[in-house]
Structures are given as structure tokens and as C-alpha cells.
Amino acid sequence: MSEKFYLTPVEHELMEILWALGQGTVREVIACLPSDRHLAYTSVSTILRILQQKKILTVKKSGRHHVYIPILSKETFATHSLKKIVNLAFSGNSASLVAHLVEKHPLSLDELKVIRQLLEEKQKEFGS
Incomplete structure (x- = not known):
């Protein structure tokens, strides 16, 4: 998997917020963090700049603020992450992944239907 598609847990947390928002400033991202999650403004700003350097985000200036916009879509990230999991944990066998999900994770009847x-x-x- 390309390093571009690797996200640390905190990078992933901030990307989830930006994917949901579509774009956002540091303050907007912080406002979307859970109330028990305390990240300093400078920490969030630094992480967003790192994501920009990784070319996962782009930034535009809006007055005095920087607005961060995802370049990497959630779907692309999910696709590459899942490929990595299938290759590493299931020797490239997608059926083994599905079998693991069905056998090891509680699925509702609605999920099974889907x-x-x-x-x-x-x-x-x-x-066929």
C-alpha cells in the first residue's frame, strides 16, 4: 500500500471529520471532535499540515483562515485499506475475509439481508 494511503489513528480521526464536512478550518474540525477528546489547536493544525504534505489534503486561504479540503476520498482510502487487510490478514483471499466477518462478528438480520x-x-x- 502506498504511504499516501496510510493514516495514523489521529490522522484518520481528523480525516473522518473532514470527509463528513467536505472541507473545514482547524476550528471547525476541533468543533466536531467528541466532547471528551481534547486536542490543542496547534496539534490539530500540525496534523492537518502533515496531511497536506502527504497530499491527502489541499488548502485554500479564506481571509485569515486556512480551509482544508480532502484530496483523498474516503472511498479510495477504504478500498486501499481493505486491499491491504485482505493481503496481509487473509493471504489475498477475499472469501476468507467475508467468512471471518460472518463467523466472528455479530451481524443483524438486516445486515445479513443486505x-x-x-x-x-x-x-x-x-x-449465473
Whole structure:
């Protein structure tokens, strides 16, 4: 996996906020942190600048503020992260990943229904 797609836990936390907002200033990101999560303004600012240096975010100036905008989409991040997990934890076997999810994680009936529907749709794509 490219280093571009690697995020530390705190980078990921801030990216989740920016993906939800679409873009934001340091203060807007801090405002979206859980009330029990205390990150200093300077810490958030530094992390966002690091993400900018990694080319995960871009920045535009708006008056006196910097507005951070995701370049890396959540979908792209998820796709590359999942590929890494499948390769590392399941020897590249996606079926093993699905089996692990079904066997080791509690799934609701609604989740099982959605998974079944997705599999049926995928099967139709193959003409089976």
C-alpha cells in the first residue's frame, strides 16, 4: 500500500471529520471532535499540515483562515485499506475475509439481508 494511503489513528480521526464536512478550518474540525477528546489547536493544525504534505489534503486561504479540503476520498482510502487487510490478514483471499466477518462478528438480520442482496447482484453480473 502506498504511504499516501496510510493514516495514523489521529490522522484518520481528523480525516473522518473532514470527509463528513467536505472541507473545514482547524476550528471547525476541533468543533466536531467528541466532547471528551481534547486536542490543542496547534496539534490539530500540525496534523492537518502533515496531511497536506502527504497530499491527502489541499488548502485554500479564506481571509485569515486556512480551509482544508480532502484530496483523498474516503472511498479510495477504504478500498486501499481493505486491499491491504485482505493481503496481509487473509493471504489475498477475499472469501476468507467475508467468512471471518460472518463467523466472528455479530451481524443483524438486516445486515445479513443486505450482504445476501449484494452477493446476488454480483452473481447476476457474472450471468449465473
